[in-house]
Amino acid sequence: MTSPNPARARISIIGAGPGGLTCARILQRNGIPVTVYDRDAGPDVRNQGGTLDLHADNGQIALREAGLLEEFFELARPEGQEMRQMDPAGTITSHEVPEPDELFKPEIDRGQLRDLLLDSLLPGTVRWGHGLERVDGPARGARQLHFTDGTTVETDLVIGADGAFSRVRPAVSPAVPEYTGVSFLEAWFSDVDNRHPDIARLVGQGGAHAADGERGMFAQRNSGNHIRVYVIQRVQADWMSGSGLKRDDTHGIRALLLERYAHWSPLMRRMITDNDGPYVDRPILALPVPHAWEPSPTVTLLGDAAHLMPPLGVGVNLAMLDACELALALANATTVDDAVRAYEKTMLPRSAEMAQVLEGGAEHLLATEAPDFGDGDHRR
Structure with missing residues (x-):
């Protein structure tokens, strides 16, 4: 042909x-x-x-x-x-602010x-x-x-x-695709300036990242007064079922995350506890x-x-x-x-x-x- x-x-x-x-x-x-x-x-x-x-x-x-x-x-x-870089206490350690015409x-x-x-x-x-x-x-x-x-x-x-x-x-x-060993758990926050003002101030207008070497979080503001938070963990691909949890068990997943992030500040942990709706499991593949x-x-x-x-x-x-x-x-x-x-x-x-x-x-x-x-x- x-x-x-x-x-x-x-x-x-x-x-x-x-x-x-x-x-x-x-x-x-x-x-x-x-x-x-x-x-x-x-x-x-x-x-x-x-x-x-x-x-x-x-x-x-x-x-x-x-x-x-x-x-x-x-x-x-x-x-x-x-872009904000924070430590697990929620203290900003670096802060990039775009120029007005950037x-x-x-x-x-x-x-x-x-x-x-x-x-x-x-x-x-x-x-x-x-x-x-x-x-x-x-x-x-x-x-x-x-x-x-x-x-x-x-x-x-x-x-x-x-x-x-x-x-x-x-x-x-x-x-x-192969699993990289790192997984995201996505959480949504709606009407953040009114319903979640502390998180809105913490995240700012762009993205905010914090990690301790074993676990992390990345929060990102979307349009329409929304924020998405990605809880980042080094875990097995079947970590949820391996812990006896199902994807729709929001309460059980939240309890497990609070254990794993126990040494993070109460304000940072609110990005685990205050989300609107269920979590979404997003394993990172390559x-x-x-x-x-x-x-x-x-x-x-x-x-x-x-x-x-x-x-x-x-x-x-x-x-x-x-x-x-x-x-x-x-x-x-x-x-x-x-x-x-x-x-x-x-x-x-x-x-x-x-x-x-x-x-x-x-x-x-x-x-x-x-x-x-x-x-x-x-x-x-």
Whole structure:
């Protein structure tokens, strides 16, 4: 089979997250048809997660190419770049406050970013309720997408933008995510200035981190007067069931955490006791380092599907940069095969280098020195 010209190819993106939607937007701006498939029944069926910061040297580059940078700045929160480092007593040990005109990595809620990208696409671009089951077909021929509802679609290029547990990845790589030994337990706080004023003052307008070498916390203000707190522990992957607890046992989990954080100050422990609603267990996973695959003219990956790393400031930014570079490669190449090879020639070495830097980096989340939590993208 001769690889088709991108403008005449059937291009399918799996996953309507920031990476997949950015790729679709830039393809459409360059006159290339594309369809995005997502397992969710619609754009509003679940919470999209916390806040992200988009960096000037990657995420913002992608938004500029998408023609959405000014709209992003209208939504973004530059004050969210504030970062506080505290000790377990709640004493601030370092404090970074952004300049009034600082725009290197302003914050935006993940849901707001997704809506910005969705609204920029042609109607009908995203096919909701299409959970991918598997990819079939020869490496150099038309691929078949098999969805969980029993339907199939034939396509010339499959772009896996479907995250840590990608259903596209097995078509090019046997790699699977591995547990890093560190886990987040997410807690939500709503209407914080009125209902949780002490925590609101403690966290400030951006993020606040504290750790004692064995356990930690990271709190981050979101828009709408919300704060998300991530309780960070070095634990076994099955730590909850191993302690005789279920995920919906908020009282039991809270009691266990209070034991483990007993030497932390009462104010800091309120980020364990005062949350609104249940905890959300988020074990930190990573793909093997380095992660690469033999080139295929019909399948490629971007973002966490290609290079899942600990959440230390690279996740959504690299995904959007991947998406931008892949879309531009398709716009400028004669064939899909040429575009995929050009994209992977840059993306794979870059992601391998970054993954090597961050390998084992989940341990930094427990360090008393402030790690770079970067994009705050803890949705694994």
